[in-house]
Amino acid sequence: MTDATIRSNRWIQRAQPRPDAPVQVVCLPSAGAGPSMYSRWAAALGDRAEVVAVTLPGREGRSTEQACPDLHLLARQIAVALLSTLDRPYVLFGHSMGALIAYTLARVLPEAGGPAPARLVMSAARPPDLPLPAAVATSSDQELVAGLRELGGMPDEILADPDWLAMLLKPLRTDLTAVDAFQPLPGGPPSCPAALVAGYGDDHAPPAVVAGWRRFLTGPAPVYALPGNHFYLRQPANVKALGAIVLGAPDRPHPAPWGGCTVEPFDGDRAALAALRATRPHAPAPPDLDPGQHLLRLAVRDGDQLIAYAECGVAGEEECHAWGLVHPAVARRGLGGLLLGECRAYAAALGRKALVTTVDGHDEQAPWLVARGFHPERSAGGRATWRLRLEG
Secondary structure, eight states: OOHHHHTSGGGEEOSSOOTTOSOEEEEEOOTTOOGGGGTTHHHHHGGGOEEEEEOOTTSGGGTTSOOOSOHHHHHHHHHHHHHTTOOSOEEEEEETHHHHHHHHHHHHHHHTTOOOOSEEEEESOOOTTSOOSSOGGGOOHHHHHHHHHHHTOSOHHHHTOHHHHHHHHHHHHHHHHHHHHOOOOSSOOOOSOEEEEEETTOSSSOHHHHGGGGGGSSSOOOEEEESSSTTGGGSHHHHHHHHHHHHTOTTSOOOOTTTTSEEEEOSSOHHHHHHHHHHOTTSOOOOOOOTTTOTTOEEEEETTEEEEETTOEEEOSSEEEEOOEEOTTTGGGTOOSEEGGGHHHHHHHHTOSEEEEEEETTOTTHHHHHHTTOEEEEEETTEEEEEEESOO
16 A cells, blocks of 8 residues: 555545644544544534544445554554644544554654654553453454443444444454554653543443553553443533543643542552551551552552542541452452452541441452451342441
C-alpha cells in the first residue's frame, strides 16, 4: 500500500468539518467498531473542536477490505493518513482497542514528521501487562456474541441478525487477536500529557485496571471514572463529561478524578507504604512489594494524605461501608477493590471505629472474613452483613 493510497479520505471521516475550531480530536474506535461510534461527538463538542474519526479496514465504509491484525502497522498507516489532516493542535482519544492504537500513534506520528499530540486520552483499555482475562480471540461465535452482550457494546437486534453478525464477527476476531498480541513499541512511552477513563461498572477494564497504564506513561495521568459499563461513552451525559476531559477545558465543569481524589498504583510506592504502616504501628513492617503481584492495590490520596483504596466504599460518621473486598489470590483476575488483608488499615486511615461489608449469603469469602476478624451480624434477602471492629 502506497502513502498516496493511505492518504485518501477512506481513513478519515469528518462528519462536521470545523476549520475554525481551535483543536482537532482524533477518535480511534474499539474492536469491530467504526467511526459511527463517535457520531454524537461533533454536536457535543460544538465549535470547541473538530472531530476526526478514523475508519479502520474491515468495517463500515471499508467493509470489503481485510482487517489488519497488527496494531503497530495500523498505527503507522493511520499516522501517514493524518499527516495531511492535522493542521492545528490535536488530541488523541481511543476507546478499548482504540486506546492501544492512540497510545502507539502518540509515538509514531512525531516519528513520521507530524506534530506531537497536545493530549492522549485512553479509555476502557487494559494495560499490556494485564492481558485479556480469557482467550477471547479464539472463542466460538456464540461465545463472542455472549461477550458482546455482557459488555453492552452492540444492540440485541444486531446480534440476533445473522447477516449483521457475519459482517461483524470477522473483523472483531481479527481485532481481538491484535489486542491480545499488543505490546508497546520499544523506545519508551509517549511524552505528551495523558488521562485515563473507565466506566464504574466495567468488568472487563474497571478503573483499578485502567489505572495500570500509569506504568507505561510519563508524568501524572489522572484517572476518571464515569457511570456505566465498558461502553459507558454511549450515554449522552458521559459524552459531555468526556468533552471536558478530552479538551481539558478549565472554564467548563470538569469531572473530578475518581470522586475528587487522585488514584495511584500501590506497587511499591514508599510514601504509600509509610502511610499504611503509620496506621498500624504495632504490626511488623511488610516486605517490599513486588509490583508484578500487587498491580491492583491502589492508594487513593487527597493531596499528600492517604485516604483509602480505590473504589472501596463510603464512610459514615462512625463506620465505613466497604464493597468489592478482594482476596490477594484472586486480585490478578482484574478485580479492583480493598484487599482483605488491609481492611483494618483502611478503616483506621479513615478514622472510623468499624468496617462493614455485605456479601452473598453463600459467598466463598465467608471463611476469609472470619480469618480476618469479621463477625456476621444479620442476613436478609440472601445477603449477609459482616462487621470488623477496631475497638473492643
